[in-house]
Amino acid sequence: MIQPGLKGIIATETSISHVDGEKGQLIYRGYNASYLAEHYSFEEVAFLLWEGYIPNEQELNSLKRKMSGYRTIPTYIEKILLTLPHDMDLMSVLRTVVSSLSSPTFYLREPKEQAIQITAMLPTVIGYRKNQLEDTSMPEIPEEVDFVDYYLRVLTGRKPNNYHKKALETYFILTMDHGLNASTFAARVTTSTESDLVSAVTSAIGTMKGPLHGGAPTGVIQLLDDVMEDGNTDDVIRTKLKNGEKLMGFGHRVYRTIDPRAEVLKHRLKQLAGKDAWLDLAINVEQKAIQLLNEWKPGRRLYTNVEFYAAAIMKAIDMEPAYFTPTFTASRVVGWTAHCLEQSMNNTIFRPQSKYIGPPVQV
Ligand SMILES: CC(C)(COP(=O)(O)OP(=O)(O)OC[C@H]1O[C@@H](n2cnc3c(N)ncnc32)[C@H](O)[C@@H]1OP(=O)(O)O)[C@@H](O)C(=O)NCCC(=O)NCCS
Structure with missing residues (x-):
C-alpha cells in the first residue's frame, strides 16, 4: 500500500x-x-x-x-x-x-x-x-x-x-x-x-526553505496584510479557499487539536504586547479562519499551527518577513x-x- x-x-x-x-x-x-x-x-x-x-x-x-x-x-x-x-x-x-x-x-x-x-x-x-x-x-x-x-x-x-x-x-x-x-x-x-x-x-x-514547512510565517504575514488591506476577513479567506489556496498558519500533519506551541506563543504575545493592533487582527483572523476551514472541510479538524503566532511574535519584535x-x-x-x-x-x-x-x- x-x-x-x-x-x-x-x-x-x-x-x-x-x-x-x-x-x-x-x-x-x-x-x-x-x-x-x-x-x-x-x-x-x-x-x-x-x-x-x-x-x-x-x-x-x-x-x-x-x-x-x-x-x-x-x-x-x-x-x-x-x-x-x-x-x-x-x-x-x-x-x-x-x-x-x-x-x-x-x-x-x-x-x-x-x-x-x-x-x-x-x-x-x-x-x-x-x-x-x-x-x-x-x-x-x-x-x-x-x-x-x-x-x-x-x-x-x-x-x-x-x-x-x-x-x-x-x-x-x-x-x-x-x-x-x-x-x-x-x-x-x-x-x-x-x-x-x-x-x-x-x-x-x-x-x-519550502513554503509548506519553514516558509509558512511569511505566508501568514501575507494573509494578515491582505485582510488589513481589504478590511473584510470573511471575504479574503473565502476567496483564498475558493481559489484553492492553503491558508498559511493553519493545519498540521500531526496535530488534530490546537498546536500547543501556538497556544504558548499566543499567551506570551498577550503578556508582552498588551493591547496591540496586530495581535487583535491576528486573533480575529484566527477565529474566522478556523470557522471557515471547518465549514469547508467538515470532519477534518483544522487548527492554528505554530507559524501563525510565530509570525505575530516576529512582527511584534519588528523583524522583517525575509528573516x-x-x-x-x-x-x-x-x-x-x-x-x-x-x-x-x-x-x-x-x-x-x-x-x-x-x-x-x-x-
Ligand atoms: C501543514 C500541511 C502541509 C499539512 O498537510 P496535510 O497533512 O496534507 O493536511 P491534511 O491531511 O490535514 O489536509 C486535509 C485537507 O485539508 C486541506 N488543508 C489542510 N491545511 C489547509 C490549509 N491551511 N488551508 C486550506 N486547506 C487546508 C488539505 O488540502 C486537505 O484537503 P483535501 O482533502 O481536499 O486534499 C497543510 O495543513 C498546509 O499546507 N498548511 C499551510 C502551511 C502551513 O501553515 N505550514 C506550517 C506547518 S507547521
Missing part, C-alpha cells in the same frame, strides 16, 4: 522529541516543551536535546563559552558572503554557507562540537548578511551575551529589551525540535548514508543536529520503495 507523504508511517525511533497530535503535547526528552519555554533558557534546552539531560551550572557555562567562541565566521566564509548575489534569498545563503563549512579542519572536531559550532554561527551569518545588504557594519557585541541576546543584537544593532528577548526565546525553544518533520527527516536520511553533519544540515536547510524562516532555522538546527547524532548511533540507511506507474517496458 502506498502512503503518500509517508503519512502515519513510523520510520524511526527517537528519544529526542515526541509530538502527541491527539493530546496536543510536544515533549522534549520527557519534558513538556511549553514548561521548558517557561522556565529554561535557549542554551539549557539545546543542551537537553543534544545530551539528554538539563545541564548543571558548570555544564551550562561551558556550553555558553563554547557558543560564544564559535560565533565568529572564518574569513573564507566572509569572502563567500561577499561574492553571493544581493538578490539571493537568505535561506539559500544559509544553505550555501553551511555547505561550505566542509573543511578538513572542521571535521577534526567531534560531531557534537560541530553541532554546537553550526548552531552558534548561524546568527552571525544572518546578521552579517543583513548588514551587508544594508551597507552597515556588524555591531560590536560583548562576548558574554547569550544566544538570544546575540541574535537580536546582530539583527537590530541594539541591546534588546527583555520583552523582545523573552518572546524570541519562547519561540526558539518551542521550535527547536518537532519529531520527524520534513527537514529533520531530510537530515536523518542524509546521515543514514554515513554522510557528514554539514551535508545533513545542508539538506535540512534546503527542505526547511522569519532563517530565524526558525536558527533554532531548528539544534533539533536537526541532535537527530543526526542519534541517527549515527544506531543507523540503518533509509531506502523505501516506490511503485512504478510509467509506461510498460518497450524493448
Whole structure:
C-alpha cells in the first residue's frame, strides 16, 4: 500500500522529541516543551536535546563559552558572503554557507562540537548578511551575551529589551525540535548514508526553505496584510479557499487539536504586547479562519499551527518577513543536529520503495 507523504508511517525511533497530535503535547526528552519555554533558557534546552539531560551550572557555562567562541565566521566564509548575489534569498545563503563549512579542519572536531559550532554561527551569518545588504557594519557585541541576546543584537544593532528577548526565546525553544518533520527527516536520511553533519544540515536547510514547512510565517504575514488591506476577513479567506489556496498558519500533519506551541506563543504575545493592533487582527483572523476551514472541510479538524503566532511574535519584535524562516532555522538546527547524532548511533540507511506507474517496458 502506498502512503503518500509517508503519512502515519513510523520510520524511526527517537528519544529526542515526541509530538502527541491527539493530546496536543510536544515533549522534549520527557519534558513538556511549553514548561521548558517557561522556565529554561535557549542554551539549557539545546543542551537537553543534544545530551539528554538539563545541564548543571558548570555544564551550562561551558556550553555558553563554547557558543560564544564559535560565533565568529572564518574569513573564507566572509569572502563567500561577499561574492553571493544581493538578490539571493537568505535561506539559500544559509544553505550555501553551511555547505561550505566542509573543511578538513572542521571535521577534526567531534560531531557534537560541530553541532554546537553550526548552531552558534548561524546568527552571525544572518546578521552579517543583513548588514551587508544594508551597507552597515556588524555591531560590536560583548562576548558574554547569550544566544538570544546575540541574535537580536546582530539583527537590530541594539541591546534588546527583555520583552523582545523573552518572546524570541519562547519561540526558539518551542521550535527547536518537532519529531520527524520534513527537514529533520531530510537530515536523518542524509546521515543514514554515513554522510557528514554539514551535508545533513545542508539538506535540512534546503527542505526547511519550502513554503509548506519553514516558509509558512511569511505566508501568514501575507494573509494578515491582505485582510488589513481589504478590511473584510470573511471575504479574503473565502476567496483564498475558493481559489484553492492553503491558508498559511493553519493545519498540521500531526496535530488534530490546537498546536500547543501556538497556544504558548499566543499567551506570551498577550503578556508582552498588551493591547496591540496586530495581535487583535491576528486573533480575529484566527477565529474566522478556523470557522471557515471547518465549514469547508467538515470532519477534518483544522487548527492554528505554530507559524501563525510565530509570525505575530516576529512582527511584534519588528523583524522583517525575509528573516522569519532563517530565524526558525536558527533554532531548528539544534533539533536537526541532535537527530543526526542519534541517527549515527544506531543507523540503518533509509531506502523505501516506490511503485512504478510509467509506461510498460518497450524493448
Ligand atoms: C501543514 C500541511 C502541509 C499539512 O498537510 P496535510 O497533512 O496534507 O493536511 P491534511 O491531511 O490535514 O489536509 C486535509 C485537507 O485539508 C486541506 N488543508 C489542510 N491545511 C489547509 C490549509 N491551511 N488551508 C486550506 N486547506 C487546508 C488539505 O488540502 C486537505 O484537503 P483535501 O482533502 O481536499 O486534499 C497543510 O495543513 C498546509 O499546507 N498548511 C499551510 C502551511 C502551513 O501553515 N505550514 C506550517 C506547518 S507547521
